[in-house]
Amino acid sequence: xxxxxxxxxxxxxxxxxxxxxxxxxxxxxxxxxxxxxxxxxxxxxxxxxxxxxxxxxxxxxxxxxxxxxxxxxxxxxxxxxxxxxxxxxxxxxxxxxxxxxxxxxxxxxxxxxxxxxxxxxxxxxxxxxxxxxxxxxxxxxxxxxxxxxxxxxxxxxxxxxxxxxxxxxxxxxxxxxxxxxxxxxxxxxxxxxxxxxxxxxxxxxxxxxxxxxxxxxxxxxxxxxxxxxxxxxxxxxxxxxxxxxxxxxxxxxxxxxxxxxxxxxxxx
Amino acid sequence: xxxxxxxxxxxxxxxxxxxxxxxxxxxxxxxxxxxxxxxxxxxxxxxxxxxxxxxxxxxxxxxxxxxxxxxxxxxxxxxxxxxxxxxxxxxxxxxxxxxxxxxxxxxxxxxxxxxxxxxxxxxxxxxxxxxxxxxxxxxxxxxxxxxxxxxxxxxxxxxxxxxxxxxxxxxxxxxxxxxxxxxxxxxxxxxxxxxxxxxxxxxxxxxxxxxxxxxxxxxxxxxxxxxxxxxxxxxxxxxxxxxxxxxxxxxxxxx
Numbered sequence: 001x002x003x004x005x006x007x008x009x010x011x012x013x014x015x016x017x018x019x020x021x022x023x024x025x026x027x028x029x030x031x032x033x034x035x036x037x038x039x040x041x042x043x044x045x046x047x048x049x050x051x052x053x054x055x056x057x058x059x060x061x062x063x064x065x066x067x068x069x070x071x072x073x074x075x076x077x078x079x080x081x082x083x084x085x086x087x088x089x090x091x092x093x094x095x096x097x098x099x100x101x102x103x104x105x106x107x108x109x110x111x112x113x114x115x116x117x118x119x120x121x122x123x124x125x126x127x128x129x130x131x132x133x134x135x136x137x138x139x140x141x142x143x144x145x146x147x148x149x150x151x152x153x154x155x156x157x158x159x160x161x162x163x164x165x166x167x168x169x170x171x172x173x174x175x176x177x178x179x180x181x182x183x184x185x186x187x188x189x190x191x192x193x194x195x196x197x198x199x200x201x202x203x204x205x206x207x208x209x210x211x212x213x214x215x216x217x218x219x220x221x222x223x224x225x226x227x228x229x230x231x232x233x234x235x236x237x238x239x240x241x242x243x244x245x246x247x248x249x250x251x252x253x254x255x256x257x258x259x260x261x262x263x264x265x266x267x268x
Numbered sequence: 269x270x271x272x273x274x275x276x277x278x279x280x281x282x283x284x285x286x287x288x289x290x291x292x293x294x295x296x297x298x299x300x301x302x303x304x305x306x307x308x309x310x311x312x313x314x315x316x317x318x319x320x321x322x323x324x325x326x327x328x329x330x331x332x333x334x335x336x337x338x339x340x341x342x343x344x345x346x347x348x349x350x351x352x353x354x355x356x357x358x359x360x361x362x363x364x365x366x367x368x369x370x371x372x373x374x375x376x377x378x379x380x381x382x383x384x385x386x387x388x389x390x391x392x393x394x395x396x397x398x399x400x401x402x403x404x405x406x407x408x409x410x411x412x413x414x415x416x417x418x419x420x421x422x423x424x425x426x427x428x429x430x431x432x433x434x435x436x437x438x439x440x441x442x443x444x445x446x447x448x449x450x451x452x453x454x455x456x457x458x459x460x461x462x463x464x465x466x467x468x469x470x471x472x473x474x475x476x477x478x479x480x481x482x483x484x485x486x487x488x489x490x491x492x493x494x495x496x497x498x499x500x501x502x503x504x505x506x507x508x509x510x511x512x513x514x515x516x517x518x519x520x521x522x523x
Contacts, residue, residue: 007381011367011374018369018411091364098332099382100354260349261334263280263327 004101005109012113030121034128037063051195057222061135063191068125069217070190070210072118073149076157077180079114080107080164088171094265103253107161139224148220148230151237152213158244159209165248165255171268189214212236269308269355269434269467270343271329276302277337278324278491298324299335299491306435306467310499311457313482314471315521321491322471326437329469330358342435356435359428361421361443366412372423373408379427390430397426400456402449418444425453429460436460436468442477454481475517479506487520495520 016022041060048059055062087093087110097106129135163176185191187201188210194202205211216233219225227234259265278299298321306312306329314322327333329340331352340347342355366375373394380390397403401422407415415423421444428436438457442450458481460466472478478485484502487495497505497520506513 003381003384003386007378011370011378014374015367015369090367092367094332095360095365095379096382098330098353098358099379100350100384101382257334260332261336263278263324263333265332 001105004099004105005112008109009112009116016113016117026117026121027124030124031128033067034064034133037067038133048192048196051193055193055218055222056139057218059192060133061222062193062218064125064129064133064135065218065221066190066214068122068129069149069152069214070185070188071125072122073152073156073210073213074184075111075114075118076153077160077163077184078177079111080157080160081167081174081177083110083114084164084167085171088167088268091266091268097256097265103256104249107164107249107252111157111160136222139222141220141224141226144220144225144227144230145217147227147234148213148216148237151234151241152209152217155209155213155237155240155244158241158248161248161252162244165251168252168255168259168265171264184208184210187211189218209237209240212240271306271355271435271467272341273302273304273329273338274341275338276325276328276335276340278321278328278333278335297491299328302338302488302491302493304486304493306469308434308465308467309461310483311461311468311470311481313478313485313517314469314488315473315475315478315485315517316488317521318473320488322488323439324491325488326358326439326469326471329435330356330437332358355433356437357428357431357433358437359425359439359441361424361440366420366423368413369411371409371411372415372419375412375423376408376427376430380430383431385430393430394426397422397429400452401425402446402452418446418449421445422449429456432464434466436466438468438470440472441470442472442474450477457481475521476514478517479513485517485520487517487523495523 038060041058041063044059052059052062057065084093087096101109130137159176159180163174163180166174166176183204187194187197187205188208189205190210194205194211194215197205212233216225216230216237219230219233256265276299279295279297282295302325304312314325316322324333328335329352331347331349331354334349340352342351347355366372367378370378376394377387377390380393381387385393394408398408403419403422403426407419407423410419412420412423421441425438425441428438436457442453445453457468457470461468461483470478470482479502482502483499485497486493487497497516501516502513505516
């Protein structure tokens with residue numbers, strides 16, 4: 001299992017390295033994104049202050065941590081479908097799925113590079129936050145934050161695996177990715193707190209794991225909230241994870257069997 | 269490993285509605301009622317025109333495609349797709365199943381590792397195939413998209429051969445190979461079957477190629493096995509004079 005995951009990591013690193021500007025541009029866009037929020041904060045930051053009081057952070061620090069966090073857990077939501085599609089287009093999907101690798105291991109190996117790179121990006125965010133943007137780390141409750149990270153990453157990974165089923169079966173046109181891309185950021189409190197939304201939209205946000213993930217992360221990071229204070233968020237994330245993780249893997253196996261039956265694994 | 273198929277059938281659905289409903293009515297028939305045996309130590313050839321269903325049959329036997337009807341047994345036990353994938357290695361034609369931005373050698377390291385092989389093991393085996401298939405010294409270090417079609421085909425064969433699977437499926441393996449490389453490849457395949465007991469299933473359009481390498485030959489047309497030339501029949505034809513075995517296969521294809 002380790003050998004197979006390492007093989008995927010090495011392969012993806014070598015492919016990434018073969019695109020000379022890819023890494024550089026990825027890092028540059030991280031910083032430009034931050035700069036946009038910095039200036040939005042200068043312009044409108046005060047207007048959002050009442051909504052941010054419970055987190056104990058200004059707008060820029062709120063959106064900075066939420067973006068860094070969402071960037072990491074969003075890797076789970078987006079990368080399964082993205083990597084599967086890349087394998088389809090390269091023509092390597094059927095051959096790699098012919099190897100004696102269990103679907104769960106295949107999915108882990110397939111996205112291992114994305115998670116590794118996302119961890120690196122998170123490190124860049126942390127360093128930039130500490131040394132450039134004067135982010136205050138003194139209140140962070142690291143134990144609670146780790147639990148939030150773990151549960152959020154798992155529930156998002158499950159959503160990502162669901163999303164990859166559409167790619168296996170339909171190749172292009174992925175409604176799950178559309179929902180994830182368009183609604184998670186908008187309704188989940190990544191770019192502004194959910195309290196800003198009208199009541200009817202806030203009702204929809206209750207059905208998204210990102211809402212609980214971002215809120216719990218902000219509270220543990222800026223206010224040092226412990227397990228007791230974020231227990232309802234942790235419970236919601238646990239329910240999402242326990243329900244979605246086994247279902248998503250089962251759906252992936254079913255989709256794989258269907259694609260094998262139709263003979264479409266090698267198609268794009 | 270002895271592989272037997274029982275009444276294998278496969279029809280590709282013609283549209284997405286049919287595919288979604290799991291119905292195949294009106295689709296393209298690729299295989300129908302295929303019964304065959306692949307014996308250890310034997311190179312079984314499969315001839316037939318384009319679109320006969322040869323590649324489909326190989327993909328079913330290699331566990332990459334699930335048949336609509338029938339099943340396969342390995343050493344007498346019914347085998348599902350997963351068991352077939354473990355037992356067999358399929359060499360495909362062309363470069364599309366490789367990572368084009370990696371070197372040929374890095375590709376082999378990757379595919380070998382997926383099958384649990386160490387880099388030393390892979391390197392050892394690829395060194396053998398480098399000589400056997402006349403792979404040029406500089407080719408392993410070249411990016412896959414910079415290789416000629418012939419060189420890409422050699423690495424595709426090396427990938428399947430290095431797995432040392434008891435069932436070896438070769439889909440038009442000599443296509444794009446030069447004379448020297450195909451000659452040593454034929455010798456190696458015969459040796460692999462005779463000395464290591466591999467059951468080799470070999471497809472080709474070329475009756476001459478099938479006559480040269482195969483112990484027996486099956487003919488597939490429109491998804492149905494229409495003829496078989498057994499070992500003794502092929503030997504008898506070959507003894508009758510040069511080109512006679514080839515002519516017998518061509519005649520069976522033309523029937």
